[in-house]
Amino acid sequence: MWLFPCGPFAPCVILSKRQCAAGRFSTKRRPTAELRYADELAALVRWDRNNPKPENWQLSPRAVRLFILGTPKGQSLELDGEPVTIRKKYYGNDTLVERCIITLAGNRGLMLVGEPGTAKTMLSELLSAAISGCSTNTVQGTAGTTEDMIKYSWNYALLLAKGPSREALVPAPLYVGMERGIITRFEEITRTPAEVQDCLISVLSDKVMNIPELGDQGLLFANPGFNVIGTANTRDKGVNEMSSALKRRFSFETVQPVGDVALEKQIILDEVEAMARSAGFSAPLDDDAATLLATTYHELRQGISAEGMRLKKPAAVMSTAEAVSIYFQTLMSAWYYGGPEQARHLDERALAENLVGAVAKESREELATIREYFSTIVQKKAEREDGAWKRFYEAGIRLK
Numbered sequence: 258m259w260l261f262p263c264g265p266f267a268p269c270v271i272l273s274k275r276q277c278a279a280g281r282f283s284t285k286r287r288p289t290a291e292l293r294y295a296d297e298l299a300a301l302v303r304w305d306r307n308n309p310k311p312e313n314w315q316l317s318p319r320a321v322r323l324f325i326l327g328t329p330k331g332q333s334l335e336l337d338g339e340p341v342t343i344r345k346k347y348y349g350n351d352t353l354v355e356r357c358i359i360t361l362a363g364n365r366g367l368m369l370v371g372e373p374g375t376a377k378t379m380l381s382e383l384l385s386a387a388i389s390g391c392s393t394n395t396v397q398g399t400a401g402t403t404e405d406m407i408k409y410s411w412n413y414a415l416l417l418a419k420g421p422s423r424e425a426l427v428p429a430p431l432y433v434g435m436e437r438g439i440i441t442r443f444e445e446i447t448r449t450p451a452e453v454q455d456c457l458i459s460v461l462s463d464k465v466m467n468i469p470e471l472g473d474q475g476l477l478f479a480n481p482g483f484n485v486i487g488t489a490n491t492r493d494k495g496v497n498e499m500s501s502a503l504k505r506r507f508s509f510e511t512v513q514p515v516g517d518v519a520l521e522k523q524i525i526l527d528e529v530e531a532m533a534r535s536a537g538f539s540a541p542l543d544d545d546a547a548t549l550l551a552t553t554y555h556e557l558r559q560g561i562s563a564e565g566m567r568l569k570k571p572a573a574v575m576s577t578a579e580a581v582s583i584y585f586q587t588l589m590s591a592w593y594y595g596g597p598e599q600a601r602h603l604d605e606r607a608l609a610e611n612l613v614g615a616v617a618k619e620s621r622e623e624l625a626t627i628r629e630y631f632s633t634i635v636q637k638k639a640e641r642e643d644g645a646w647k648r649f650y651e652a653g654i655r656l657k
Contacts, residue, residue: 287535288535289382289392290382290386290392291386291391294386297324297343298324300334300336300343301316301323301343302316302320303337304320304334304336305319305320308320311364311482312481313438315387315388315389315390318358321358321384322354324383325347325383326354327343327344327345328342346383347380348376348520349512349513350513357384360508361388361484361486365484366457366484366485366486366487367485367507368446368488368504368509369486369487369488369510370490370491370509370512371491371511371512371514372514372574372576373492374576374577375512375513375515375576376512376577376578377512378488380512381486382442384440384486385439385440385486388439389439391439392442394430394439394440394442395441396442396443396444397444397445398444398445398446398449399445400448400450402448402449402450404456407429407430407443407453408429408431408432409427410427410429411425411426411427412426421470421472422471423474431457431485432466434484434485435460435477435480435483436477436480438479439482440483440484440485441484442485442486443485443486443487444487444488445488445489445490445493446488446489446499447490447496447497447498448493448496448497451500454497454499455500455503457485457503458503458506460479461503461506461507464478464479465477465478466479487507492574514558514576514577515577518551518552519551522547522550524577525547525550525577525580525584526544526547528581528585529547529585532581532585533585536589538592540601541601542588543601543602545644546587546603546608546645547584548645549645549646549649551580553612553635554579557570557616558570558575564637566633566637568629568630569626570626571627572623573615573617573623579615582615583608583611583612583615584603587604587607587611591603604652605645605648606652608649608652609631609649609656610652610656613627631650631654632654635649635650638650
């Protein structure tokens, strides 16, 4: 059996191997990385016994890399005489992943920056699950985030009854990470006020948190294994930009959008398959629909078609995560309204409608960009390739 801490305000959950393999809770919520890949993590723990690892890490840097990037194609690990295959979970820059792991092993904070939807959150979750066995010790940064939401607050009934004490203190994610020696994830850090961001400076520098209310007992020293992984969108740079002092406490890594259409298509299919399983149904995925979405998003994001034609870029974020959402929304409609057979061959009109809804959410003026794309790029593909592209074109030009 394995013990997974599920965050500072929830009890730990103990799951048997059978429960993890069955994906317990997966139909009720999105499973965390440590639950979703519990069998792989358990296998890597057994395989990883002799590799050097930083203090209080669940896996060595070598095994963390293997967990995220998977075993090479056609290869597997030998574990008790049995081959074990670790699936690839992050499709992108492999050397970026390696640098992230070494940064954390060197006890330095890690900041992942880039366009929205480039898998920064997923990468931070995978790193936390592999290193700490817990990916839920998280601060979700917003304009309303306050200092006590990331450090600690008080149970006021106990505070009035017994005065300031550890018993009356309610730990928040940063406190939990320091106390347990695990990673604290800080999402959308640039959306939080400057005074909240400044709370991290002394913690990252000295690995100590001062709690004045506790007097002489008010210093919390971080246990080995503690670190912070932050994420920030480059589009939010002007919201609450980090100070130079805070930036110096992090190593910055820029996560780029997926640059290969075939790879983006595979990501869409893999993620939608996992989401469908989590939703409680299994349907054969439409390969043509994934190709349409991956190609469309890649070309609109780059502002150039595969044939070399220039086109206007929409203001909306053309992220892979958005493409996954569009495919899954279309699949859900087909499954619930048409059944398994219709889900096998998605309706191109529904796909086009969901695409328009995603792109035009910033402004209705973006509809002109989509119409131009259909009337030029998609039309040429339809004339050349027929089939799914022709149906996609006919659906797109009928949209108002």
